[in-house]
Amino acid sequence: MSEIELIKLAKNNSVNKVVETPLLSNEKINQIIGKNVLIKAECLQVTGSFKFRGAWSALSYLKSKNKILDGVVAYSSGNHAQGIAAAAKAHKIPAIIVMPRDAPSMKIENTLDYGAEIFFYDRMKEVREDIGERIAKEKNLQLIRPYDDPLVIAGQGTCGLEIAAQAKALGIKEAEVLVCCGGGGLSAGIALALEEFAPSFYVRTCEPKFFDDTARSLRSGKREKNSKLVQSICDAILTPTPGEVTFPILKRLAGHGLVASDDQVLRAMKCLYENFKLVAEPGGAVALAAALFSSQRLEKENIIVVVSGGNVDSNIFAQALSKKSITR
Amino acid sequence: MSEIELIKLAKNNSVNKVVETPLLSNEKINQIIGKNVLIKAECLQVTGSFKFRGAWSALSYLKSKNKILDGVVAYSSGNHAQGIAAAAKAHKIPAIIVMPRDAPSMKIENTLDYGAEIFFYDRMKEVREDIGERIAKEKNLQLIRPYDDPLVIAGQGTCGLEIAAQAKALGIKEAEVLVCCGGGGLSAGIALALEEFAPSFYVRTCEPKFFDDTARSLRSGKREKNSKLVQSICDAILTPTPGEVTFPILKRLAGHGLVASDDQVLRAMKCLYENFKLVAEPGGAVALAAALFSSQRLEKENIIVVVSGGNVDSNIFAQALSKKSITR
Secondary structure (H helix, E strand, C coil), rough: CHHHHHHHHHHCCCCCCCCCEEEEHHHHHHHHHHHHEEEEEEEHHHHHHHHHHHHHHHHHHHCCCCCCCCCCCECCCHHHHHHHHHHHHHCCCCCCEEEECCCCCCHHHHHHHCCEEEECCCHHHHHHHHHHHHHHHCCEECCCCCCCCHHHEEEEEHHHHHCCCHHHHCCCEEEEEECCCCCCHHHHHHHHHHHHHCCCCCEEEEEEEECCCHHHHHCCCCCCCCCCCCCCCCCHHHCCCCCCCHHHHHHCCCCCCCEEEEEHHHHHHHHHHHHHCCCCCCCHHHHHHHHCCCHCCCCCCCEEEEECCCCCCCCHHHHHHHHCCCCC | CCCHHHHHHHHHCCCCCCCCCCCCCCHHHHHHCCEEEEEEHHHHHHEEEEEEHHHHHHHHHCCCCCCEECEEECCCCCHHHHHHHHHHHHHHCCCEEECCCCHHHHHHHHHHCCCCCCEEEECCCCCHHHHHHHHHHHEEEEEEECCHHHHHHHHHHHHHHHHHHHHHHHCCCCEEEEEECCCCCCHHHHHHHHHHHCCCEEEEEEEECCCHHHHHHHHHHCCCCCCCCCCCHHHCCCCCCCCCCCCHHHHCCCCCCEEHHHHHHHHHHHHHHHHHCCCCCHHHHHHHHHHHHHHCCCCCCCEEECCCEEECCCHHHHHHHCCCCCCC
C-alpha cells in the first residue's frame, strides 16, 4: 500500500478513537508574530500527545493482519510509550515499553496506569534500539518503532489530513506548518498528507537548540548527528539523528528547519497557558517558540503551529509560569 | 422572537467567530468518577471563556438593529468584560467595562488589550449594577448585562446546541450536564438549547461553597441570597443571587444544584492540567470539582462537564499545581 493509502486507512481506523483536535487562534499572538497563526492542539489528543495516532494506526493494522505475535514492545522517551500502552490496552494486547530511567514522572506513571510493563534503561550508557530488538526476539513481541515505521508515520499523517481539511474550511490556501521534530514521524506524516490534500502547504521542522540534527540534515542533504554531550528540557524530541524512513520524506517535502532554545520554549509554554489555555510540554512547544522568536524566518502569511504534546511534570510547568509573558 | 429562536439566530451569527469547543474524555477520570465523563472545553473559547458567546450574540444582534447608541457598557468580574471588549473591538464599537478593583490581573490586562476602557469599583462597598446604569445613561451607551439579558443567554445557549450535537454524534441518549453557575446565564442558555435539541439531557448548576444561592433557590423555589461575608477563589461566579431572567428558566429545567469547596476546585484544576491538558480558572473548574467530589450525587451514566473558563493568574495556577493529584 502507498504511503498516502496507509494514511487514509489510518484515518478510517481512527474514527471515534482518535480526537480530531481543534485549530485555535488568538488575535494578540497574530499581532506579535505578524502573521495569521493557527495552533493545532495535539496536546488534547488521547494520552496527551500526537503519538496515540501512530500507535493506534500501527496496532489496528497489525491486529487486522494477525501480526501482533504475543504482544508488542516499544522504546520511547514517554509519549510513544503512553500511546502504545493506551492503544494496546484498548486492543487487549500485552505491551512492554523500554523507557529511560530519567523520563518525566507523569509519563512513567501514565504508561504504568495503561497497564504496560516498563523496562528501564540508562539513556547515557545503553542503546534503546538494541534493547527493544532483543526483548522483541526473546519474548516473541512485535516491535513498534517510534518513528521509523510506515504504519506509525501513517497514523501521525492523520494529523495532516485534519490540518488540510480544517484550513480549507477557513479559506486558507497557502501555509507553512511548523512541527516539533525528534525522529521526524509527525513531520513526515503531516508532510505526506499535505502533499496530497494541501499541496501548497509545506512542513517546517522545529527542534531544540543543540538537537537540530534535522535542520542540519535538511541543509546538507544527509542524516547528520547531534552531540551526545548536551542537555535540553525537551525530553520528547532528543533524538540522535533523523529517522532512516522519515528523513527521505522530509528531504523531499520539508522547508528549512527552525530551532528554539530551552528558554524560548518555556516562554512559549507560558504563552500557550496564557493565551490558548493549553498545557504544553517543552518538546510540544518548540514549534510555537520558533514562530515567536524566529518570526523573521517565516515565509507565508498563514502559519500553522502543531503543539504536539502536553505531558509535563508540575515543577517544569511552574518554571514556565514564572517566565515573562510574551504579551507584556 | 422566542428563546430558542434567539439561540438559533446566535448560532447563525457565530459561524467562524465563535469556537466550536471540543468534547474531551479521559479513561482514568471515567474510572475515578465511575461514569462516562465528557469535558466541554469552553476555556478554549475566544477570550478564554464562554462569555464571548453571549457578548458576540448580543452585539451582533444589537448592531443589526442599530441599537448600539454611542457604544456599549458592561459590568463584569472579568470574563464578560473580555467577551464584550473583544466583540466590541471586532464590531468597531467603543466599550466601557465596570470591573472590581480586585479582579485577576490577567482579566484586567486582557480587557484593556482589547481596547476597552475600564471603570474600577469597590466590590465590597459599591453596587456594580447602579454604576453600569448610570454610565449607560450619562454616556448614551447600550448596557449589556452579564446574564440577565435574553441576547446574552441566547449566545451562551449556542454552547448547549453544540453539546446536543456532539453528544448525539457519540451515540449518547441521556446525560446530566454540569455547568459552573454564577448568575446563571450559561446554565440557563444551555438548558434552553437542551430542552429543544436533547430533551433527555438536563442541566445541573455547580457553585462554590458559600455561594450556593442557585442550589438553595432551586430547593426553595425562590431567589435566595448569599452572605456577603465570605470569600472564594472562584472570582468569576461570586454573584449575590440568581438572575431575574435566568432563575425562572433554571427553576423549570435544571436538576438539583451541586457545590464544591475551594480546595476541591484547586484539585479539579490540577486534574484538568494533568489529564486533559487544559488550563481552567477556579470558577471554570467548579463543575468538574462537583463531579469528582460529589460523584455519589450524580444520576446518569453520561456526565457532561462544562469547563467554563481559563483566565487564571499564574500564582493561583501554581497553587493548583501544588495540590495532590486526583489519580494518585
